[in-house]
Amino acid sequence: MAKKWQRMSSTGRPRIATARRDAGLDINEACRTSVAEKGHCVVYSIDGKRFMVPLAYLSSRIFGELFKMSEEEFGLTRGPIVxxxxxxxxxxxxxxxxxRVSEELGIDPSSMYYDP
Incomplete structure (x- = not known):
């Protein structure tokens, strides 16, 4: 049985990767789901903290520059955005x-609240 597993592991088949608990992330961060909430994108800071970014923020010039800096620093990877x-x-x-996102979108912040 062990030889069968060794052969399967050496064939180079794609494997499911799981996050190691000691991979530099906080224990609470490692236990969370890797799927972003609806309307959000997940990015990580260099020290491993996870940020749920609303999709509306991604069109801002600030995030455009942050993504360019990330690409220059780390290149384009298949993993999470760091x-x-x-x-x-x-x-x-x-x-x-x-x-500032409400200003960029042209939304009056007072209109974001429901007034019966």
Whole structure:
């Protein structure tokens, strides 16, 4: 039986990769699902923190530049998108985008609330 498994592993068939718990991510981060919520995209900071980015943010100039910098730093990979910044900087960028995305989209922030 062991020889059969060795032969199967040496054939070069595609395998399902799982995240190792000690791969540099926080334990809580590693236990989460890898699928993004509806209307979001998942990116990671250089230190492994996961960020759920609303799709509306991806059209901003800021994220365009962040993606260019990531491509220059890491190239185009098949894995998750890793931005070359730590989590503190990414949280700052996300807070800036939260405040300004409504302006870029031409939405009045007061119209985002339901008033009966």
């Amino acid at each position: 931005l070359p910044f730590d989590a503190i900087f990414m949280e700052y960028v996300m807070s800036l985008l939260r405040r």
